[in-house]
Amino acid sequence: MAQPIRLHQVSPLKASCHQCSLSNLCLPLAVEDNELYRLEDIVQQGRIFSRGEHIFDQSTPFRSCFAVKSGAIKTSIISENGEEQVTGFFMPGELVGLDSMGSKNYACTAKALERTSVCEFPVDRLEELTAKLPDLQHHVYHLMSQEIQGSHQLAMLLSKNTAEERIAALLLSLSSRFHRRRMSGTNFSLPMARNDIANFLGLAVETVSRVFTRFQNQGIISARGREVELLDVEALQTVTREFSRQNQ
Amino acid sequence: MAQPIRLHQVSPLKASCHQCSLSNLCLPLAVEDNELYRLEDIVQQGRIFSRGEHIFDQSTPFRSCFAVKSGAIKTSIISENGEEQVTGFFMPGELVGLDSMGSKNYACTAKALERTSVCEFPVDRLEELTAKLPDLQHHVYHLMSQEIQGSHQLAMLLSKNTAEERIAALLLSLSSRFHRRRMSGTNFSLPMARNDIANFLGLAVETVSRVFTRFQNQGIISARGREVELLDVEALQTVTREFSRQNQ
DNA sequence: GTCCGTTATTGATTCATGTCAAAGCCCTAC
DNA sequence: GTAGGGCTTTGACATGAATCAATAACGGAC
Structure with missing residues (x-):
């Protein structure tokens, strides 16, 4: 279908959601094709972070949400006494920073687990846009509620499940997220260290x-370092009995 | 200051946010006086629930968020295998249902812990209104992010803290929420049973x-059933070392 | 007021997971 | 290629909180 030609040129700083392979996972998902330029207007092509670099931390003033384009990010909160709690892992197509909406500073610290590139959505402009595009607003509400639900699910996992159940749940969650990106759901490499897994769980x-x-x-899995193969998904699901709903 | 007279009469079904003593805690907080009628237009005075009654459960289609007017509500998720995880306690002025925004059904079950009255905000109308009132939209984003943060804080509590620390944290959280309502922060009666506390923590x-x-x-507290007195808040804070930020 | 079911307390024991300690492995940088 | 530091694994042991079991207190209904 021929699109009417738009005068919005793709500048080097602007992201092209049209051409992005993640547009069916990311915010463009909730924007009509003929409105997409509005989203592209506010998105900034973020820079590339190398492994270990902070995207932001709890002392950074909250300005933007970030969509992961490639790589992976972990978020964590650090308490006064210096203890860390990993609160999430974010994979391509997922949006980081929703937990800070309406706050002065970021509510957590975000760190690149590997070489990671992001798109940046300045919140003031994002809020303007969601007020204009009801579907987008609805989608943002949805994403935020998903994050609440995921976090509740995590709380449940933490308070009710054994170590095996927690780990099975995490593996299945990662599996389904790889699968959603049309990658193998049984053969992938963990973006995070054992330490991060331990802390998160x-x-x-x-x-x-x-x-x-x-x-x-x-014989349920086979693992060498971060390389994992799920040999018996059924068995993992049996171990888990929950957490399944975490990713829609 | 004289307000212009509005033709919006208070019908029996409509709530009067103007006159509500909780308007500085609840959604009206984010709405200009001269726009308040718009919120009142969509709010429905909910009915009164007696102790133990469900406001909604996980099979109810998601229609509305509820503000607690009096009483208290507990929310919980129930997994396939029937295990319950209490995800939150909601006191007057607090909004229940944000974790379901954008979902088909409610993401949790809400139960009145005591005789409880609520105001009902149908979400379709609420979404329309937040698109028109940027401050309200911003506030809803803020409330949702607060809920994410609170839940992350809970996860931290669950995974890093001892039983004593968890309970101290809960007592302090309740204390500050009573205090915010200009009630005693050291002498209050717990709305929930020990069982709910246990499950939540x-x-x-x-x-x-x-x-x-x-x-x-x-000598840190004195308790008789649900009646609690905090005798040494300092000591409780020492026990806790966290969770403090949970309520703004 | 009294009865009965629910909720709370207290004690004894068990167990999953944490902690401490020590290798082993891998990956990066020189 | 090799050296070094950080991850990862494995083992031995300690422990906080769960579980099981029983009693006690409460609170609503009649």
Whole structure:
């Protein structure tokens, strides 16, 4: 279908959502094709962060949300006494920073787990745009509610489930997120270290390590470092009995 | 200051945010006086629920958010295998249902902990209104992000803190929420049963009970059933070292 | 006021997971 | 290619909180 020609040229600083392979996962998902230029107007092509770099931290004034384009990000909160709690992992197509909406500073710290590129959505402009595009507003509400639900699901996992159940749940969650991007859901490489997994799931690193080897001995998975293969998804689902709804 | 007379009469079904004592905590907080009638236009005076009644559950189609007017509500998610996880307690002035925004059904079950009255905000109309009132939209984003943050804080509490720390944190959170309503922050009655506290904090009831008596023996609190007095807030804060930021 | 079901407390024991300690592995940088 | 530091694994042991079990207190209904 021929699109009417728009006078909005793609500048080097502007992202082209039209051409982005993640447009069916990211915000463009909720914007009509003929309105997409409005989103492109406000998006800024973010820079590339190398592994370990901070995208922002809890002392940064909150300006923007970030969509992951490639790579992966972990977010965590750090308490007064310096303890860290990993609150999430963000993969391509996912939006980081929603937990800070309406706050003065970011509510968490975001760190690139690997070489990562992002698109930046300045919130003041995003809020203007969501007021104009009801579908987009609805979608942002939806994304935020998803994040609340995911976090509640995590709380449930933390308070009710064993180490094995937690890890099975995480593996399945990652699996479905890879799958959504049309990548293998059974053969992938973990973007995060054991340490991050442990912290996220409220476990000691040693426990994570032990569960991985246990799963391996049972033939459920096969793992070498960050390389993982899910050999028996059924078995993992049996272990879990929950967390399934976390990603829609 | 004289307000221009509005032709919007207060019908029995409509709430009067103007006269509501909670207007400085609830949504009216983010609406200019001269726009308040718009909010009143969409609010429905909800009915009164008696203790134990469901406001909605996970099979109810999502239609509305509810503001607590009096009483208290607990929300929880119930997993496939029937396990319950209490996800929050809502006191007067607080908004229930944000975790379901954009979903087909409610994401949780809401139950009145005591005789409770609510105001109802149908979401379709609320979304229309937030598109028209930028401040209100901003506030809703803010409330949702607060809920994400609170839930992350809970996850941290669950994964990093001892039973004593969790309970101290909850007591302080309740204290500050009572205080915000200009009620005593040191002398109040818990709206929820020990069981709900236990479930929320990922503990066994027995543990909650034991910690209560321990705190009592240490002279930190004094408790008789649901009646609680905080005798040494400092001590509680020392126990906690976190969770403080949970309520703004 | 009294009865009965629910909720709370207290005690004894068990167990999953944390902690401490020590190798081993891998990956990067020189 | 090799050296170094950071991750990861594995083992031994300690422990906080769960579980099981029983009693006690409460609170609503009649």
